[in-house]
Amino acid sequence: MTRTDLRFVLWNGLYGIAYAMFNVLFFASFGVLNTLAWVIASALGIGVWIASSTLRTLAQRRHWFDHGGFQLTLRLLAMVLSGATFTSLLVASLVSLAALYGVVDSGPAPNLGQQFGYWANIVIILGMWTALWAGRRSFHLRQMALLRAKSDRSALELDALRARLNAHFVFNALNNLRALINEDTERAREMVTRLSNTLRHALDYGAGDTVTLAEELAVVDDYLAIESVHYEERLRVRRDIADDMLRARLPPMLLQLMVENGIKHGIARTPAGGELSISAHRHGERLCIEITNPGQLPEDTAHRGVGLAYVRGRIADTWPGAQFTLEAIADGVMARLEIPQ
Amino acid sequence: MSVRTFIVDDTRLARQEMGTLLAAHADIHVVGEADDVPAARSTIEALRPDLVMLDIQMPSGTGFDVLDGLSYAPFVIFTTAYDQFALKAFELNALDYLVKPVVPERLANALSRVRERLEKRVFDPAKPTAVLGANDHVFLRDGERCWFVALAEISHIVVDGNSAAVHFRNQKAMLTRSLSTLEARLDPALFFRANRKTLVSLSMIKAIDLAVGDGYELTLKNGSIVEVSRRQARELRERLAL
Numbered sequence: 001m002t003r004t005d006l007r008f009v010l011w012n013g014l015y016g017i018a019y020a021m022f023n024v025l026f027f028a029s030f031g032v033l034n035t036l037a038w039v040i041a042s043a044l045g046i047g048v049w050i051a052s053s054t055l056r057t058l059a060q061r062r063h064w065f066d067h068g069g070f071q072l073t074l075r076l077l078a079m080v081l082s083g084a085t086f087t088s089l090l091v092a093s094l095v096s097l098a099a100l101y102g103v104v105d106s107g108p109a110p111n112l113g114q115q116f117g118y119w120a121n122i123v124i125i126l127g128m129w130t131a132l133w134a135g136r137r138s139f140h141l142r143q144m145a146l147l148r149a150k151s152d153r154s155a156l157e158l159d160a161l162r163a164r165l166n167a168h169f170v171f172n173a174l175n176n177l178r179a180l181i182n183e184d185t186e187r188a189r190e191m192v193t194r195l196s197n198t199l200r201h202a203l204d205y206g207a208g209d210t211v212t213l214a215e216e217l218a219v220v221d222d223y224l225a226i227e228s229v230h231y232e233e234r235l236r237v238r239r240d241i242a243d244d245m246l247r248a249r250l251p252p253m254l255l256q257l258m259v260e261n262g263i264k265h266g267i268a269r270t271p272a273g274g275e276l277s278i279s280a281h282r283h284g285e286r287l288c289i290e291i292t293n294p295g296q297l298p299e300d301t302a303h304r305g306v307g308l309a310y311v312r313g314r315i316a317d318t319w320p321g322a323q324f325t326l327e328a329i330a331d332g333v334m335a336r337l338e339i340p341q
Numbered sequence: 342m343s344v345r346t347f348i349v350d351d352t353r354l355a356r357q358e359m360g361t362l363l364a365a366h367a368d369i370h371v372v373g374e375a376d377d378v379p380a381a382r383s384t385i386e387a388l389r390p391d392l393v394m395l396d397i398q399m400p401s402g403t404g405f406d407v408l409d410g411l412s413y414a415p416f417v418i419f420t421t422a423y424d425q426f427a428l429k430a431f432e433l434n435a436l437d438y439l440v441k442p443v444v445p446e447r448l449a450n451a452l453s454r455v456r457e458r459l460e461k462r463v464f465d466p467a468k469p470t471a472v473l474g475a476n477d478h479v480f481l482r483d484g485e486r487c488w489f490v491a492l493a494e495i496s497h498i499v500v501d502g503n504s505a506a507v508h509f510r511n512q513k514a515m516l517t518r519s520l521s522t523l524e525a526r527l528d529p530a531l532f533f534r535a536n537r538k539t540l541v542s543l544s545m546i547k548a549i550d551l552a553v554g555d556g557y558e559l560t561l562k563n564g565s566i567v568e569v570s571r572r573q574a575r576e577l578r579e580r581l582a583l
Contacts, residue, residue: 171440
C-alpha cells in the first residue's frame with residue numbers, strides 16, 4: 001500500500017462519516033431523528049464508503065488511468081451509477097432487516113418516484129466525490145508524465161553531448177599532450193589551442209545553424225592536427241577541395257563527424273594506418289563531399305551503427321534533398337554527402 | 342626485487358608517457374614495448390616480463406587478445422582512455438586498470454599491489470621450466486568473458502579433444518591447450534591426474550569412495566564427481582600417504 005492509498009483510505013472514511021452525519025442533521029432538522037433515521041443514515045454512509053473504496057481499487061488494479069479521458073470518465077460514471085444502486089439496495093435491506101426484528105417501524109414504503117429521488121441523490125454525492133479525487137489523480141499523473149518526458153529528453157541531450165565531446169578522443173589527446181610537453185613544448189602549446197578550438201566548436205553549434213565549407217574545414221583541420229599527434233605516420237591526409245565551393249553552406253559538424261568516423265573505423269583499426277582523403281567539389285547545383293578511409297564495411301548491416309543513423313537523421317531534419325551514402329571501394333570505404341545549394 | 346615491465350600501446354607518445362611515469366619507480370625496469378597485438382604476443386613471449394602495462398584497444402584487437410595468446414599469465418595493469426564497456430567483460434577482483442592520462446598516485450597504488458603479489462609468487466616467468474604455484478594465476482577466456490584465476494581456485498580440468506575445460510568458482514572456461522602441456526606447468530604437489538582426461542586439484546577433494554574394480558570415486562568440494570582409474574589409484578594412495 002502506497003502513501004496515496006493510505007491517504008485515500010483516510011479521506012474516504014471521513015467522506016462516508018460526513019455523508020452519514022449530513023443525513024442525521026437532515027433528519028434532525030425535520031424533527032424525525034428516530035432509530036429508523038439513524039439506520040438509514042448509517043446505511044448511506046457505509047454504502048457510499050464501500051462503493052467508493054471498491055471503485056478506486058478497481059480503477060487502480062485495472063489501470064483505468066492509463067487510458068485517460070473519455071474511457072476513464074465512462075467507466076467511472078458506470079461505477080458511480082452501480083455504486084449508488086448498491087447503496088440504495090443496502091439501505092432498503094437494512095431497513096427491512098431492522099423492521100423484521102422490530103427494532104424500527106418502517107412505515108409506508110416509499111413510492112417509485114421517491115426511490116428514484118433517493119438514488120439520484122446518492123449518484124450526485126458519490127459522483128462529486130469520485131470526480132474530486134479522480135480529477136486530482138489525473139492531474140497528478142499528467143504532471144508525472146510531463147516530468148518523465150522532460151527527464152527523458154535531458155538524458156537524450158546528455159547522450160548527444162557526450163557523443164559530441166568524443167571522450168575517447170579528448171582523453172587520448174590529453175594523454176599525448178602530457179608526453180608532448182616534455183618532448184616538444186612549442187608543439188604542445190599549439191595542440192592546446194587546437195584542442196580548445198575543437199571543444200568550443202563541438203559545444204557551441206546549434207541544431208538549426210548552417211556554416212560555410214571553409215569554416216567547417218577549419219574545424220576539421222584542428223581535429224586532424226590532434227589526431228596526427230596520436231597516429232603519427234599511420235594517419236596520412238589528402239585534401240582536394242574545389243576553391244569555388246569554400247563558400248557553400250552545410251549543417252555544422254556533419255563533415256567533422258564523417259572525418260571522425262573515417263579515423264575511428266578506418267585508421268584506428270588498420271595496423272599500418274593509411275590515407276584519409278577529403279574531397280569537395282560541385283556536382284550540378286549540389287555540394288558533393290567524399291571521404292575515403294582504408295577500413296572495411298562490416299558484413300552484417302546491423303552493426304552499421306549509431307553514427308550513420310545520426311547523420312541521416314540530421315540531414316533529413318534540416319536539409320531536404322540532401323543525401324548520404326556509405327559504400328565499399330577498391331581498398332577502403334567511401335562516405336559521400338550531397339547537399340543542395 | 343626488480344619488476345621486469347613491458348608496455349603495450351598503439352601510440353608512441355602514450356608509451357613514452359607511461360615510460361616517464363614508470364621512471365619514477367626505481368624497481369620498475371621497462372624491458373620492451375609493442376604497438377599491436379601480434380608484436381606484443383611475440384615480444385612478451387620472448388622477454389617474459391613480470392608485469393605488462395596493457396592498452397585495451399589496439400588496431401588489430403584488444404588487450405585480452407594479447408593475453409589469450411600467451412603461454413603464461415604476467416601481472417597486468419590495463420590502461421584505457423575511455424572505455425566503459427571493454428572492462429565489463431572482465432570479472433575478477435584482481436583486475437587493475439588505469440585511465441589515461443594516468444594519475445601518478447593511482448599508478449603508484451597499482452604498482453604496490455603488483456609488488457605484494459610478486460612476493461607471494463612461486464612461478465618465475467624468466468625460468469623456462471618454471472611451474473605454477475597455488476597463488477599463481479592463469480588467464481582464462483570463454484567467448485566474451487575473461488578471468489584471472491589462481492590455481493588454488495581451480496577444482497579440476499577436463500580435456501576434450503584439443504581443448505580443456507577448466508572448472509573454477511562454480512564456472513567453467515575453455516582452454517585451447519592439451520592436457521600434457523598444461524600438466525607440465527602445474528605444480529605436481531597441487532594437481533593429480535585422476536584418469537586419462539581429468540586433472541584434479543588435491544586441495545579440492547572432499548571425499549574418496551571405493552569404486553568398482555580397484556578404482557576410486559572422488560567427490561570434490563563443488564559437488565563434482567571424478568573417477569580415478571585403477572592405474573592412477575595406486576599413485577593416489579601414495580600421494581595421500583605422503
